Amino acid sequence: MADLFGGTPASGRDEPPGADAPLADRLRPAALGDIIGQEHLTGPEGAIGRMVAAGKLSSMILWGPPGTGKTSIARLLADAVGMRFTAISAVFSGVADLKKAFAEADRAAEAGQRTLLFVDEIHRFNR
Structure with a gap:
């Protein structure tokens, strides 16, 4: 907490958000261990914690109101x-965007890089 508003790079980021960055950016967790709550899922014995330890993620649905940290x-x-x-946002994207994301993921896979595809507001997609 001593470095709550920046000053040293947080893990997963090239540099910390500046003092003029929005508060949400300055407080956003930089590592899974920074997440507060849901320890029964994110902890070592939780479903998410076990997936991370194994290095393999399954499909999952993160549900909650806007601004709760799903992304x-x-x-x-x-x-x-x-x-x-x-x-990808289902509000602003369509089939073409999904196909493009899948194609990019395929190219990345050929280079040995796995992709996590996050579809925000997936319930907005229609058939």
Whole structure:
């Protein structure tokens, strides 16, 4: 907590957010261990903790109101297991965007890089 508002690079970031960055950016967790709450899931014995320890993530749904950290947790999970992170918003994306993300993930896989695809607001997609 001594470095709550920056000053030293946080893990997973090239440099800390500046003093003029939005408060949410300055307080955003930099590692899974920085997540507060849900220890029964993220801790060593929890489902997410075990997946991270094994280096293998399964599909999952993160549910909650806006601003509760779903995207941040997904980014941290990708970082924790060495995956590239791709985010798509179902509100602003369509089939073409998904196909593009899948193609990029395939190219990355050919180069030995796994991809975590995060689809925000997935319930907004229609058939």
